[in-house]
Amino acid sequence: MTTRMTDRPKAWHEMAPVLVDVATGRRQADLVIRNGRWVNVHSGEIIAGTDIAVVGGRFAYCGPDASHTIGEGTEVVDAGGRYLVPGLCDGHMHVESGMVTVTEFCRAVIPHGTTSMFIDPHEIANVLGLEGVRLMHDEAMAAPINVHVQMPSCVPSAPGLETPGATLDEKDVAEAMTWPNIIGLGEVMNFPGVSANDAKMVAEIAETMKAGKTVGGHYASPDLGRAFHGYVAGGPQDDHEGTRAEDAIARVRQGMRAMLRLGSAWYDVAEQIKAVTESGLDPRNFILCTDDCHSGTLVTEGHMDRVVRHAIAQGLKPVTAIQMATLNTAQHFGLDREIGSIAPGRLADFLIVSDLATLRIDQVFARGQLLAEAGRLVAKIDAYPYPAKVKASVKLGKPLGATDFDIAAPKGANAVRARVIGVIENQAPTRALEIDMPVENGLVATDRDNNVCQIALVERHRGTGGVVNALVSGFGYKKPCAMASTVAHDSHHMIVVGTNKADMAQAANCLAEVGGGVVLVSEGRELALVELPIAGLMSDERAEIVAQKAAKLTQAMRDVGCDLNNAYMQHSLLALVVIPELRISDQGLIDVRTFEKVDLFV
Structure with a gap:
């Protein structure tokens, strides 16, 4: 069966007389749908022998016998228990991290049971500004799910410490x-600004309220003292x-919702869920989300179904885990009269699941229509067109050469003690390391034996030709190579990491030619390339194709010695x-503990 998407259902108040009649x-x-086990997230029960009736894309009846709602034109599906x-x-996520458009992201996640997403397009905002946000807003309006x-x-996320391609302020927020289709204000990353009553942050939050x-x-700080309390009060x-x-625990006690994320590289559910499983906190104020998932994860491992399964594996009851990925999220955004449960009046977004603990999804319905079956999309979903002008966002100013990546040592030094960004596997934070580095011919050399290579941030929004060079540890590259990416949260310049400066130059120039993406080069040979021409962030190809290219990139990284997960x-x-x-920006090396620019050399 192939379903063709129809218009969004009418509002509940418009549909109420019809719902009552059914x-x-x-x-x-x-x-x-007959003979199902109703996972009731309002009561926390599983109710056997339940029928549900749908009209106009909304639930009209949920109870023991819907035979009175069946007529000649009614489609009847036996859930068979x-x-x-x-x-x-998904309560918090960035579509751009999937490297595909909103429409293609939907195509990828629908078979995994996702029927609602709350997206923050601050990646495209950093490149294209309000115009980019509007493009994704309009595409989201046309999506087959919510x-x-x-x-x-926060565009920029840290004013004065980075230069994005565009800026947004309280006037843009008000507009x-x-x-x-704007549901609220995206993640307020300038947490020091909120605690300090920064005028821009205060104004943006006020417009939203x-x-x-x-x-x-x-x-993003472990400090739960006065700064944290100021942030919550803001x-x-x-x-x-x-x-x-x-x-x-701290967030929930202060009246916030704790969002626990399991993304492609962030594994933050297991530790935080102990607040419920061990400390006994009320689970109603906990929400599951992904934050960032790339296309490979979506295609091969799943989306919110993966998060729910993981939460269950940590000791949550299946119904509780499902509540954290449905009703809790809907209530947080004030949409529980629309989504998040199987109950009269709500949009008919539901799954038929044959095993609850493993969340084995047999069928996915959204707005009363079958969209996916047996892990395969069956709905006809047309691509969404992006204008050509958004595909010309990578401007280097000039072709780069190996010498652009030179790090000059202090005059006469045979070695230097340098600040080095330390990657922490499966976590967003980094470590601020201090490492003794060798000097060769007056230039700081990489040290592959000790897992230290170069990192460069290349300005790509205004074509200034600017390159900031520093050092990073943790990738494990064993061969001469370089990887470049125009996905560089949050200002999205170009990040190049490598052990070979000629390869670094080649990788950067390659991305300028193709309009953005991710590329891995080794000794002058291109090993993998994922083209992302839309703002240098997203592909205009199908998610499956992007996932294949991303898988080739992952394997190529392993081949040159990188064994980090994701x-x-x-x-x-x-x-x-x-x-x-410790981070790098177009302004230099930034110590995020103090929000100050620091020198590369100690």
């Missing part, structure tokens, strides 16, 4: 709050940056100057 048997339903689960919600958009709050919408949080209502059980994601965050401890 529920009472005066009108036939469009679809009836399988579980009826609400469609899954894709709600948060207005990016966006009038758009039909005046609009009655949700303020997203991002408190208005953010959730936070996904916790990594410890005490982080989740090394590409770690690479892309090395310029994220809002997460401790």
Whole structure:
């Protein structure tokens, strides 16, 4: 069966008389699912022998017998005792991290049971500004599932410490709050600014509150003292940056929602869920999310179904884990009368699941229509066109050469003690290391034997030709090579990491030619390339194709010695100057513990 997407269902208040007529048997339903086990996230029960009736894309009846709603035109599906689960919600995520468009992201995650997403397009905002946000907003409106958009709050994420391709302010936030599909303010990453009553942050949060919408949080610090209390008092209502059980406990006690993320490289659920499983906190204020998932993870491992399974494996009851990925999320954004549960009036987004503990999904319905079956998309979803002008965002100013990546040592030095960015596997934070580095012919050399190579940030928005050079540890490259990426959270210049400066130049120039993406070069040979021409962040190809290219990139990285889990994601965050401890930006090396620029040499 192939489903063709129809228009979004009418609002509940417009549909109410029809829903009443179906529920009472005066009108036939469009679809009836019989003999299911109702996973009721409102009551926390699993209710056997349940029928559900759908009309106009909304649930009309949920109860023991829907035979009175069945007519000649009603489609009837026998669940055969399988579980009826609400469609899954991702409470915080960035589509751009999947390296595909909103539409292609939907195509990839629908077979995994995701029917609602809350996206923060601050990646494209850093490149294209408000125009980029509007492009993704409009595409989200046309999506076959519910894709709600948060207005990016911190562009740039750390004013004065980085230079993005565009900037947004409180006037832009006020305008966006009038758009039909803006659900709130995206993660407020400038947490020191909120605690210090920075005028821009105060104004943006105020505009969101005046609009009655949700303020997203991002408190990326282990300090739970006065700075944390100031941040909460400033208005953010959730936070996904916790990594410890005490982080989740502190947030929930202060009236925030603790968002626990399992992305492609972030494994923060296991520790924080102990706040529920060991400390006994009420699970209603805990939300599961992904934050960042690349296309390879989506295609091969899953999306929110993967997160729910992981949460169950940590000791949560299946119904509780499902609540954290459905009703809890919907309530947080004020949408529980629309999504997040199987109950009358809500959008008919649901899954037929044959095994609850492993969340084996047999069928996925959204707005009452079958979209996926047996792990395969069956709906016809057309591509969304992006204008040509968004595919010309990589401007280097001039071709780069090997000497652009030279790091000059202090005159006469035979060795130097340098600050080095230390990658932490499966976590967003880095370590601020100090390492003695060799000097050859007056230049700081890489040290592959001790797992230290070069990192460069290449300005790519204005064509200044600027290159900032530093050092990074943790990738494990054993061969001469370089990887370059125009995905460089959050300002999205170009990050180049390598052990060979000629390869670094070649990789950077390659991305300028193709309009952005990720490339790995070794001794002058291109080993893998993922083209991302839309703002240098997203592909215009299918998710499956992007995943294949990403898999080739992952294997190529292993071939040159990198054995980090999801090394590409770690690479892309090395310029994220809002997460401790040490990062690189177009302004230089940034100590995020103090939010100050520091010298490369100690």
